Amino acid sequence: MTNITTAGALDTVPRLLARNAKVYADKAAYREKEYGIWQSWTWAQTSEEIQALALGFLTLGMKEGDHIAIVGRNRPYFYWAMVAAQSVGAVPVPLYKDAVAEEMAYVLDHCSARFVVAEDQEQVDKIIDVMDDLKTLDGIIALDSGGMRKYEKSALFNYRELQQTGRDKKSELQAELDKRLGDQGPDTTCVMLYTSGTTGRPKGVVLSNRNIIETAKGTCEFDHLVADDSVLAYLPMAWVGDFIFSIAQAYWSGFCVGCPESQETMQKDLNEVGPTYFFAPPRYFEGLLTSVQIRMEDAGPFKRWLFKTFMENAKDVGPKLLDGKSVGLVERLKYNLGKILITGPLKNTLGLSRVRVGYTAGEAIGPELFDFYRSLGINLKQLYGQTEASVFITQQRDGEVRADTVGTPSPGVELRIDDNGEVFYRSAGSFERYYKNPESTKDTKDPEGWVATGDAGFIEKDSGHLRIIDRAKDVGKLKDGSMYAPKFVENKLKFYANILESVVFGNGKDNCVAFINIDLTAVGNWAERNNIAYSSYQELAGHPKVYEMIQANIEEVNASVAEDEMLSGCQITRFLILHKELDADDGELTRTQKVRRSVIAEKYADLLDALYDGSTSIFTETEVTYEDGRKGEITATLEIRDAATYDRKKVAA
């Protein structure tokens, strides 16, 4: 065992591991469901596994400063690989596992990766495809060698065999490992994460141990995270949030990270693990609520009545109790009865019954959606962050939770709004630099350490809460000079269950128009209940009844937009429903499911023109990419409709 732990020297992730292996030796560090049973590893075992792998890495000749790419779904082995890489002084670079080969090639080439730790044949095949162009790549370490018996072996290693080699050579190499561990400090690079790239190529964000550990320390104290907490790691490992929740905070607090059996079983596994600390994007909460609503609509009248009665009470009482406000005795009794009959079992089914701290971020969350979870008694809060900040910029304090803001600055973060409305921050967590990209670094981070977020927002005078309006570069002006903020309208549209995604255009034009993506689950279910036959997504999306429904939603949004003083010009005058779902494989969304406005505007330029030239329908051909990278084409004739807009003054009066 490495004995480098001294009080006050907890400044690198491997040192946190060494402490945990001592202090929490017999406490579970990782759990994974495998072969239908939860397997678990204590901190002591975890430390041994990581050390064995680190020694194995040394036998491969891994050097300090090497970049080690890691690609696979959330499994303990890959978290260990990250810390093992850090232990030998290398820099782990987690990749998105569903990235196609060429996306992977770009990142591997950009960071000059020397080794890749990959999950299985699927990932290994992708890397082998592009390996010839990657001069620096010396080997692939596969966790599951299934199906690869006939592969050329010289550059292919097995994860467990490598660990065994490491164990066998422990006596020879331990001194070298200890030396490398000792050489590290707060300035050593902890991890490099590629931003998903809403615009342009992904950028490698370099985060030091100081960034990561200061962030973990501050935020664990903020939410009182302790060793008895637990999380379920199910979000992409390449995303900064997963690194912070499943490594930084987990190692700082010593809590347990659970890994689901497969992507499809996540909901069941969540239910079994019952995490106390949970993060999910609004999309997840939305999908969950939609499924609850669909199932309630199929339930019998008595159950529906029970659900309605107690949810109404819960909506009123739940948030008040969470915020520690006083509630009348009768209401409180009713709430507790509801807890036994409805809200408790519901929370349990959703796998959220033990959640003490829940966060959502990434996109705005609808007030009804937010209130639904809070009324169940789930302490769901919002935070605002980005990769460059090691996640946290602002977050909501217990008792100060609201749907329309993202909270006050996180511990140790300073906030500033410039004259154009763009949000800047400075914190211990702010990134070191973009890898091999001093220009972007200079554009984003000034010499005093202020980092531009690229988001426009303002700080509320009374509460000090930050409110985000839109991406700063997306905010523009309509022809008449009034303010244009597409996200503001899109978010309002997306709060409707029928609308999965919307893209609003209108910068420099007379008025705003929108592309709509319907939510197949919700609209499909609605169609089933109303005897509307359809055979494909395209047919359902073009159905006149669906158009009517979406038009009603848009007009409601227009009414609500009209009430906003600054943004009333952003009402949607014309819209169409897209014949295909926007997809990351087609480059229309980022891998983190954010809309790429410019790509969409370019790809569907014909549709956009039609929205402005007054035509009532348009024929279009669209290229689609299948999961295996092959391309196909779909054609459709889309209807274009006008939506009613509202005069601001009339609504105000």
Next chain:
Amino acid sequence: MNKQDSYVTADGRTIGATVMEMKNITLRFGGVTAIKDISFDIREGEVRAIIGPNGAGKSSMLNVINGFYHPQEGEVWFHGERRHAMKPHQIAKQGIARTFQNIALFKGMSTLDNIMTGRLTHMNSGMFSQMMWWGGAQAEEVANREIVEKVIDFLEIQAIRKTPVGRLPYGFQKRVELGRALAAEPKLLLLDEPMAGMNVEEKEDMSRFILDVNDEFGTTIALIEHDMGVVMDIADRVVVMDYGKKIGDGTPDEVRNNQAVIDAYLGVAHD
């Protein structure tokens, strides 16, 4: 080439000695002759396909291979022993597992339970022990469950472990059936039209599983399939049948260029 020599295929698998040999098999149902004087062999570790137009006698052949039908004429040699007519429980214990053309699962039981039935022939504890859930029965169930879980992991069907198979889509049911056959840890795996009714993506998945079974566990596989593309891609050797007779036998390339085979598929006037 001496047939008994083991050799290594282009993709690195070892094909061993003959495991099953059919010698001049003739099978009749009353006046109908389903199979006429057919001989071929299946070698260890290979993927052997049987193809032919509808009614060619392929499924009957599969039933002869697994011992369900006993031919009126000819000899079946399995692992160096001549086979005699058998009772069903003897058939089940000889190490041959199969899947069916029209899925034959227990619709009301879960995926897990269905696959567990594949382990029945490996369970030896007595009825009393099983009823009491005591001693041997418990240890046995744990050991068997472990094997079943590995099959579930291999076929990537964890998410439907507890779902009744009647509620599963067709492609998944096919996969569960393959799982049940695999759970028996067979020496020889028979697949009766594993791709029937599947779309391209499902066929690709199934092909991958079949090749992986062969590659990972070294299981010998005999399969009947209609999709020529699939057969030519995954089989090592192909037997072609038409009207109960063998009209071709060899590697996919040999069979593809065989005039009798081309005629059978494209159709010519028969005598």
